[in-house]
Amino acid sequence: MIIVEEVQNENQKKKFLEFPAQLYRHDKNYIRPRNQDIEEIFDPEKNKSFQNGECARFLFKNSENETVGKVAVFISGLYQQKQPTGGMGFFDCINDQGTANFIFDHCKNWLRERGMEAMDGPINFGERDKFWGLLIEGFTDPLFGMNYNFPYYKELFENYGFKIYFEQLCFSRPIFAEVSRIFTLMHTKHSTNPAISARPMKKNDLPKFAKDFTEIYNQAWASHGEGKQLEEAKVLKMFKTMKPIINEHISWFVYENEKPIAMWMNLPDVNQWFKYLNGKFGIVEKLKFLWIKQFKKNEKMVGLVFGVVPEWQKKGIDGYMIWEGTQHLRKHTDFKTTELQWIGDFNPKMIKIAESLDTTVTRKLATYRYLFDREKEFERHPIL
Incomplete structure (x- = not known):
């Protein structure tokens, strides 16, 4: 049995921040984001996305009252896609497909109730320059504002039915x-x-x-x-x-x-x-x-x-x-090293510029999409 708690009080906010630190406590590459950088995203007075959108955070606990996952789910009027598409992000979960599926189902149902037909994730409730995408290659210490996750997250997403909407390439070179x-x-x-x-x-x-x-x-x-x-x-x-x-x-x-x-x-x-x-x-x-x-x-x-x-x-x-x-x-x-912020694989012009700087791809993230209508044809991000 999994218990769902919507994050509303200070204790729940603290648990939302602390759960990743506990989950990654033995991972030498994990760098904990600043609490304030996370909390500002969910503050209507500081995040303009609330002006034309809606967001909720959830904790997921097992029968022993232990936190086993967390997520944020949201819709934004600024996020215009081919079909009404919501977002989910700030996802963390134990290595258990059943738990992940429960969390993804919860996000899907929340978005469906609000008229969405698809969900992208893990993405940010705001701009793409922070907390956007799932790390799928290059599991080294993340840049500031960049998502980091265990390799098993890729299987959790893809086994549920998410497909890569676009890849995010990070280019680097030794100084x-x-x-x-x-x-x-x-x-x-x-x-x-x-x-x-x-x-x-x-x-x-x-x-x-x-x-x-x-x-x-x-x-x-x-x-x-x-x-x-x-x-x-x-x-x-x-x-x-x-x-x-x-x-x-x-x-x-x-x-x-x-x-x-x-x-x-x-x-x-x-x-x-x-x-x-x-x-x-x-x-x-x-x-x-x-x-x-x-x-x-x-x-x-x-x-x-x-x-x-x-x-x-x-x-x-x-x-x-x-x-x-x-x-x-x-x-x-x-x-000793320089790394460029990610470039979407849908933008060959910018990729060509990055390659011309004598760099190589050292990290990949992915933005996933899940279509609620499972019979609908999946399309990747159009090339610019």
Whole structure:
């Protein structure tokens, strides 16, 4: 017998946060997310998805009152699909197919009652940049905001009937790996041009770099699928939020005279520091974080965005920028690895760009879909 509890009081919220920590306590690669990063997703005052959506969390217990699983299930007016599709995520479960099936059935019934015809998962009640997808390859320590799970979760999903809607590819490369000969040739070519210069991002000049970032991004990604135009004010706000963790040696801009034409944005993987805090971030943990940040080497950086304005694409300016930045950060940082945030397999343009950066796929996640009508033909995410 499995008992279902909807998460409503503080004790249940605590159990929702604590269950994964208990489940993964012997897994050396697991990094507990910060409690506040999870709780903010389920706070109507902080998550705009509640403005046109609905969400509920559940705990699942056995006859001995032991927690054996948890999940969140939700619908969002912003999540437009071919058929009305809801989402489920923040799924954790013991290695038991019967328990998993019970949880999936509960999600399906909850969504059906609200007019949904399919469910995707595990996904986030919000943007795709956090807690999206099931890890299916590369079971190493996760990046900040990235889902991590046991390998057996794949069987739990697929045995129930979920199918992969799209794969999420993470590309990586060692910092000290040999740089492509093409990049060095392009660096030689452009370094002789006095109009071309590369410079790292500086914390004391965030308004300028926010303006330059917005200009490059909106030009570089306007023609790509699902590209969104950014507003300079929002970018500056984002930069100010990131300021405490910005490393001035690893984000680079290229200029033709003073016109911004390319950028390569990276941040330290803060999970390499947060893993010592056990999900907490109160006053004591913040002080501990500052100490860790100062004295613990962080050897992994995360590639956030890479862009070149259209008139400079396919001219090797990316090679110039990467070689300039790589030479510098090798001397001035402790980073040994860079990993790009995931790219959907439905976006061959961005995959080609990632591959051109001399990277290899080192981690895969998957977004699964389950159609309630089992006779309906399953279709994967359309190619952009």
